[in-house]
Amino acid sequence: MSHDWTKSVENRNRRQLVLQKTSKWLLLGALGLIVLAFQILASEFFTMFNMMAVMRSACIIGFMAISNVFILNTGGLNFAQGAQVTLTGAIIGKLMMLWPDNMYWAAALISIIVGVAISGIVSIFVVGLGVPPFIATLALQTILMGVCRYLTDNTVMFSNKWGPNFIVLGQGMLFGVIPYPVIIFAVFAIFAHLFLERMRIGRYIYAVGLSATTCKQVGINVKKTKYIAYLMSGFFISLAGVVYVSYVNSVNLTAGTTLFSLATCTVMLSATFYKPGKYNIPGVTVAAFMMYLIQNGVITAGGSFFVRDFIQGVLLVISILIIALVRKEGLPSVNFGS
Numbered sequence: 371m372s373h374d375w376t377k378s379v380e381n382r383n384r385r386q387l388v389l390q391k392t393s394k395w396l397l398l399g400a401l402g403l404i405v406l407a408f409q410i411l412a413s414e415f416f417t418m419f420n421m422m423a424v425m426r427s428a429c430i431i432g433f434m435a436i437s438n439v440f441i442l443n444t445g446g447l448n449f450a451q452g453a454q455v456t457l458t459g460a461i462i463g464k465l466m467m468l469w470p471d472n473m474y475w476a477a478a479l480i481s482i483i484v485g486v487a488i489s490g491i492v493s494i495f496v497v498g499l500g501v502p503p504f505i506a507t508l509a510l511q512t513i514l515m516g517v518c519r520y521l522t523d524n525t526v527m528f529s530n531k532w533g534p535n536f537i538v539l540g541q542g543m544l545f546g547v548i549p550y551p552v553i554i555f556a557v558f559a560i561f562a563h564l565f566l567e568r569m570r571i572g573r574y575i576y577a578v579g580l581s582a583t584t585c586k587q588v589g590i591n592v593k594k595t596k597y598i599a600y601l602m603s604g605f606f607i608s609l610a611g612v613v614y615v616s617y618v619n620s621v622n623l624t625a626g627t628t629l630f631s632l633a634t635c636t637v638m639l640s641a642t643f644y645k646p647g648k649y650n651i652p653g654v655t656v657a658a659f660m661m662y663l664i665q666n667g668v669i670t671a672g673g674s675f676f677v678r679d680f681i682q683g684v685l686l687v688i689s690i691l692i693i694a695l696v697r698k699e700g701l702p703s704v705n706f707g708s
Contacts, residue, residue, distance in 0.1 A: 397653065401660050401687065404594040408667030420551055424662045426540075430617065431556035432658035433610035434633035436562050439649045441503075442637060443566075444577045444596050446496065449507040451607055451633060452626025453514035458485050458611025459621040460521040462536075463529065471533025475618035480537070483610040490597075497596045518623055527621035542615030542683045543691065552612050555594035558609065566601070575599050576648065616680070620636025635686055636661055642690065660685075 409416045425626055434451055440703040441448050458481045495501040521527070542550045566572035574595045578585050582592050614629070615621055640653025661682060668678040687704070 374504035395643070396638060397656055397660070401663070403657060404660065404663060404667065408463065408663075408671055412667070415667055416545070420666065420670070422543075422547070422552070424549055424666045425552045425579070425659060426549040427666075428658040428662040429549075429551040430567070430610050430614045430628055431633045431636050431661060432555050432559065432654055433606050433611075433613065434629060434652040435636040435658055436559065436651060437603040437610065438637040439562070439651065439654060440575065440599040440606070440632060441642065443575050445579045445582070446599075446600045447507065448492075448603065448607075449504070450492075452509035452587045452606045452628075452630035453511045453518065454485055454488065454626075455611040455614060455629055456518045456621065456623060456626040457481070457488075457514050457521075458608050460518045460527060462612065462615055463527045463532070464521050466533075466536055467529045467531050471535050473578030474533070474535035478612050479610060482543075482605065485608025485611065486601055486604040489600045489607070493597050495601035497593050497600070515623070516649040518621075521624060524625075528619070531534060537616055537619050540613050540615070541619075548600070551617065554609075554613065558606070558664070559651055559655055562602075562606070571595065571598055573582050602675070609610040632661055635682060638690065639686060 372616055384560050393505065405416060414420070426476075434455065434640075437451065445495035461481040462474075462477045465480065466474060467653060469477060488510070492506055493504045496503045512643075539554075544550065544553060576587070576592050578592050578595050585592050585595075595605065602701060610629075614625070618625070626657050636654060636657045637649055640651075641647055641649050641659035643651070644650050664685075665678050668674075668681070
């Protein structure tokens with residue numbers, strides 16, 4: 371009787387191990403099936419030009435999702451991402467209305483510094499003062515949107531004073547083939563991956579998300595780790611804003627909200643790839659490409675917009691159900707309190 375029970379447990383554990391090893395590649399398999407399906411529906415879908423266009427758009431939500439990876443892996447969350455992206459664009463747009471075109475890079479740098487500083491201030495409230503991240507980031511979103519409305523005069527910002535440098539980062543291409551956003555994303559995604567996976571502070575970020583109490587007991591400075599996570603998050607969300615405003619050549623107050631929902635879905639999907647149950651950079655890269663691939667495929671095939679939302683939603687639900695089946699601990703928890 372005891373022998374049969376032990377054998378049953380061993381078989382169940384063996385099946386669990388096989389599922390864990392295979393499930394981390396399911397998102398990549400789904401990506402392949404999506405490409406195949408849309409190529410059958412529209413022969414012009416899988417072309418170099420179209421794939422590069424998809425990758426260019428995917429980079430923006432990719433940066434936002436990477437920003438979320440740092441926060442979510444510490445057990446926090448950020449509802450102000452969309453507003454931060456909009457503010458970054460509004461700052462650049464306003465400065466370039468006053469400055470000559472050759473000062474664009476200085477304007478971009480200033481906007482990134484402001485974005486990092488804002489995340490630093492939020493971290494003081496959340497980490498230092500113990501304000502729940504839900505409340506802190508929701509309040510931040512309201513404040514930042516007010517600032518954005520002031521900078522843009524509550525309308526779509528665009529100016530004829532913006533010169534060629536304003537759009538080169540978002541619309542330029544290397545050798546006329548590879549979009550600059552793809553190159554920038556590749557560089558910083560590799561950096562973020564190495565930071566989280568190879569550096570001690572990156573491993574601390576993962577550890578704090580699993581158990582802050584245990585981290586304190588073994589001597590890890592939990593507060594310092596969270597501060598760094600917020601600052602890194604601020605850098606990547608600002609980078610998303612810089613690339614986005616250069617790509618669309620305007621500042622739209624509602625764009626951040628749409629991007630935020632896509633980025634949230636992307637970062638959740640990332641936890642179903644490469645390291646199931648952990649938000650990770652390779653997963654973000656594949657998921658971001660998939661999200662925009664679905665949008666582009668639906669449009670290319672002549673489908674309605676609701677089909678796009680339906681496919682993305684179903685894919686997200688199925689992916690998370692798979693993780694719930696193959697991992698007893700499930701997805702990392704998100705702390706709505708302090």
